[in-house]
Amino acid sequence: MRARAISCGLTPSRRRWFILGIAFGALVLNYFDRQIVAVLSVELKDAFGVGDRGYAMIANVFLICYAISYPVGGWLVDRFGARIMMLLAIVTWSAACIGTGLSRALAPFLFFRGMLGIAEPTAYPAQLRAVAAWFPGTLRATANSFCQAGSSIGAIAAPPLVAFLVFHFNWHTAFIVPGLVGFGVAACWWLIYRDPPAEIAEETLPSASTQATFTWPQLWRTRTLWGFLLWRFVSDPVWYFCIFWLPGYLRKSMGLSLGEIGTVAWIPFLAADLGALLTSACSDSLVRRGVEPLRARKLMLTAAACFAPLCAVIPYLGNTAAVLAVFSIVAIMCLTWLFNLGVVVAETFPAANVGGVVGIAAGFGAAGGIVFNAIVGEASEGFDLTPMFAVMAVLHPLATVILWTMIRRERPPRKATSATYHLDAPPSA
Secondary structure: OHHHHOOOOOOHHHHHHHHHHHHHHHHHHHHHHHHHHHHOHHHHHHHHOOOHHHHHHHHHHHHHHHHHHHHHHHHHHHHHOHHHHHHHHHHHHHHHHHHHHHOOOHHHHHHHHHHHHHHHHHHHHHHHHHHHHHOOHHHHHHHHHHHHHHHHHHHHHHHHHHHHHHHHOOHHHHHHHHHHHHHHHHHHHHHHOOOOOHHHHHHHOOOHHHOOOOOHHHHHOOHHHHHHHHHHHHHHHHHHHHHHOHHHHHHHHOOOOHHHHHHHOOHHHHHHHHHHHHHHHHHHHHHHOOOOHHHHHHHHHHHHHOOHHHHHHHHHOOOHHHHHHHHHHHHHHHHHHHHHHHHHHHOOOOHHHHHHHHHHHHHHHHHHHHHHHHHHHHHHHHOOOHHHHHHHHHHHHHHHHHHHHHOOOOOOOOOOOOOOOOOOOOOOO
């Protein structure tokens, strides 16, 4: 099978880039599919006869399943490999997207949104596993960042493309078309991805048995793991607000139409993508100048969190341009923290524990989003969101306190030689 895998003109060095491109496309769809609901919040509330509380429930069904599935997805990828688990993930979430589009009542719509939440997290450890398997250390960070950018590209593409599909067809089509595209991406993944040949594997996957690692019980006894869980639980709600509530807020508070949302709602996500890459490069620059790596990441994240108080002024801005500008800055801050979680984890835990820590932390981050979404839904129904923006203004500063007081380099006991996860780099947020 291996000989056949590298035939057809695809040498290992070429195949790795095809694999990376397909993984990038998968993560674009991953975020695109979850963003459709945010873009169509008004249409969906009208279609199902629900208000903001009902919309919060729609968002939380996805997040609850997402939070539960993320740690499980990492274990499944370690158990069955990237090829089969990425395929199953793409096929499942694409089927869920189509099922969502075919739904005519709220109950099946919620079922398929939950199915989407179960399937989507697996893509991130699978992408990570593929990058770790096919790319050496000199290329791995670049390859992983490229895949992570796919998530933001999906969020950028969703508003204009969803608006286009709704205007030319209906809201059901906005779910069905990307679902069909997903089946094409799944087929490409299955045809192209193979485990790397021996010469690549020896270069990219050092034996985990040569490195001391934490066992599962030992991991939970570390202060730093709990620091990461609190970090994500406290800070992630701001990003989830941008994902699930920003388009609706622009329509409700700024009076934008669906067409206008398609024109401008992508701007904060593009800014977040570019800004987070720039801030990450700044922290790398500090390391090259001699700053200890973990300290460099902490300094960069602290600087980003200084912009959090801008959230409090959003309700008082009188025009769309100003709201978009502030949301763009806030989104840069959020994605900076999300992009660099894995980097900080990699500098505090052994490589074989990184995937597990990131997976668990992501689940706690989604749990924070669930709580916040429910509160926002209640607040939006009963009164204005001004108090919620004030809360968002302090969440990243609180996460900064956690960062400096709880996150440190952890050293496993010498006798610990096994781990639940065996990944070489952190997955996307």
